[in-house]
Amino acid sequence: MDRFFKLKELGTNVRTEIMAGVTTFMTMAYILAVNPAILGGSGLDTYSIFLATALAAGIFTLAMGLFVNFPVALAPGMGLNAYFATTVVASKATDHPITPSMGLAAVFISGIIFLILTVTKIRQLLVVAVPDGLKHAITVGIGLFIAIIGLKNSGLLTISLDAFGRDFAKGSYTDLGGSETVLHLGDLTQPTVWLTVVGLFLIGLLMVLRVRGAILIGILLTTLIGAIPGVDVVDFGTLKGQDWVPDFSQLNFWDLDFGDLLSTGLLSAIATFTFVELFDTFGTLVGTANRAGLLKNKEEGQKLIGKAMVVDSLAVSGGAMLGTSTMTAFVESSAGIAEGGRTGLTSSTTGVLFLLSLFLAPIALLVPTPATSAALIIVGVLMMQSIKEIDFTDLVIGIPAFLTVTLMPFTYNIANGISFGIVSYIVLASASSWFGKKKYSVHWLMWILFVLVIARYLFIGSQG
Template identity: 75%
Template sequence: MESFFKLKELGTNVRTEIMAGITTFMTMAYILVVNPGILSGAGLSFTSVFLATGLAAGIFTIAMGVFVNFPVALAPGMGLNAFFATTIVTSKATGHEITPEMGLAAVFISGIIFFILTVTKIRQMLIVAIPDGLKHAITVGIGFFIAIVGMKNTGLMHIITFEDGGTLLTMGSLKEPTVWLTIVGIGIIGAFMVLRIKGAILLGMVLITLIGALPGVDLVDFGTLNNASWAPSFGELNFWHMDFADLLSTGLLTAIATFTFVELFDTFGTLVGTANRAGFFKNKEEGTKKVGKAMFVDAVAVSGGAMLGTSTVTAYVESSAGIAEGGRSGLTSVTTGVMFLLALFLLPIALLIPSPATSAALIIVGVLMVQSVKDIDFTDLVIGIPAFLTIAAMAFTYNIANGISFGIVTYVLLAFVAGFKGEKKHQIHWLMWILFFIVIARYIFVVE
């Protein structure tokens, strides 16, 4: 293993890598429960999504380790799965009826597009095309979006939908057991994180589940232990359950464009950020090459995840937890992937987790993503205004793509105006101009 993963060259060892891999798994294992919980709301089977989540995370994280030697884990993306369930399948953005199978077909096609964009190196160009401030704003906006999803799923916040598709956020009732247990869960996970306890989110979810099982709360159904099998029931896996029949319909074209659009910005930031934290960009050429290889695996993982029956698979920022523990090679990823495959035998336990546990985890993950706001210079209005609109549009319109679109359009316009004053600080990459016109076209010709 030292030879294959170049451990000595990277200044690490087998023990450190394995411990780092386990740490990464513990920080993102919540996805095994949260993803099925979200996608089951879109009409997919909880069990099938659980299996797809574990298989996709295991297979493609191992692939990242073996083929790229990169300590980054992949799994169905938070925010993207919520987008799949609450926007695409329910057709709030498109006005067209889209089934879960059609949604998975859209994810599959977007993966093919990612692969083409990666081969042509257009995806890699985003590393230099998108201003850093806008990259951080996208992360922050998705953090707010995820937190809203968590509050909505447990009743802490209600989303009122109007006839025209608009939404309004309102406070839920604090008297409901699911609501107050979510609040308690936020406090528990938050306390664990303040104390720097490894796997704080996962341990917090376990403790919330135990509280939910207490008499008088009764949010845990122990009957699932008798009815669910401990062996993975792969017959329930929705493999290749995709509907390509209406691929050229306006609704599906919008879904494909949106998944492609959102994933473009969601993944490259994570890959660049984790690579930088691991020290790979000390040699910029080598770091860029490694991130480029990682994008190939990521592109295959998107389509592969859709084939297995889950929403977009993407690189996870929680990988930074393993990197912080000393993970520097693909052995970290291989360890994490193996842990996900072993977790397939824990479905009955996953079914016990009540919604307050997953909702509290979502809200805390939102907090972690919002931390990127410190890296945005709001005093520079060419960056500050687009960054603010990116964040606000994602949260207030309950739509990730809207936020990214607002950010791109306003940045290009403001940077162009600043250029008339002779300012050279904000350069507009040619790719940003292409994205600018794509966004304008999307709202004129596609979005109703």
């Protein structure tokens, strides 16, 4: 095992890697419940989606560990699953409605496009093309992104849609005179909110005391506190009478409809799936690899990211074949990396746990949102450490880095942050090189991305 995963070479051991894998699983196990709930609204059967989610996450996360030796887990992506359910498969009243099977076909095709881009090494070139300052900004932005996920999921942070004065039915906006703010502190009287605060301090205290497995121990302790009478966030009584054996006959394998791929809706969906996943995966892989210290050697780092992108591409198409929306590298993998995960043994452990969750779903889903939310907030703190690597005094780097860092959490979208970072860097670097005193090297791939980003927002909009 040491030779296979290069444990000593990467400064880790079996115990650390397994605990890191369990931690990653704990922080992302919510997808087993959330994905069926979201995709169920598109007309897909919720139980078949649960099976597809667990199988796809287990198989391809295990593949990431065994074939890439990378501590990152894969699962159906949040955001893209909502886009699938509410936008792609929402026009049922039109003359040419897009069915769930057609939507899954669009996801499958986007995976093939990723595979072609990866095999031709275009996706891998992103690691070389993107300046180091922006790479660190991606890490920091993802840190804030997953922290705001934790804050929002727990209820510690609430978002007031009324502050925008938005009428969703008419698509109109009204001026509220600035009387409302967008972000609010949650209701601290709610058990789920204060339990998150308790979990936050528990994990923080354990980390300050340098207790091994602090995040995982904190999650478990928070779960136990949630089961105390009077708190009642966790109910162990729900384990009674549960069906523990999965019914694979209900899995919608290869439920793909390629009959109307030239329709405008599907072409737009394929383009959106491809664009958002391209940047989401790149950002997550680079951010987590940076955090794990796996990109110090640029050549080795490029090879590692390249292999990871191959598995990711296969996961997108494989997930569609199993019956779920776009698979992606999960930012929650940072929780396991924060626990010391450095090798594929971490992701292999997570993958095995996802496969076991097919038989132990009731136990896996007992871990409450406050416990995982607290862990995500702490991981956000750890990923913020990369901010010291960004030279904000050089505004050609500082401004794009700032836009990357802020737009990820505030627009709730990794791709938006990377997109604005790329566009602003190209504009500022070119202006400085042409009219200023300082010359900046801009990789040719950055120019292609510049054009793609502009085209995406002009013709597709900000969907996804």
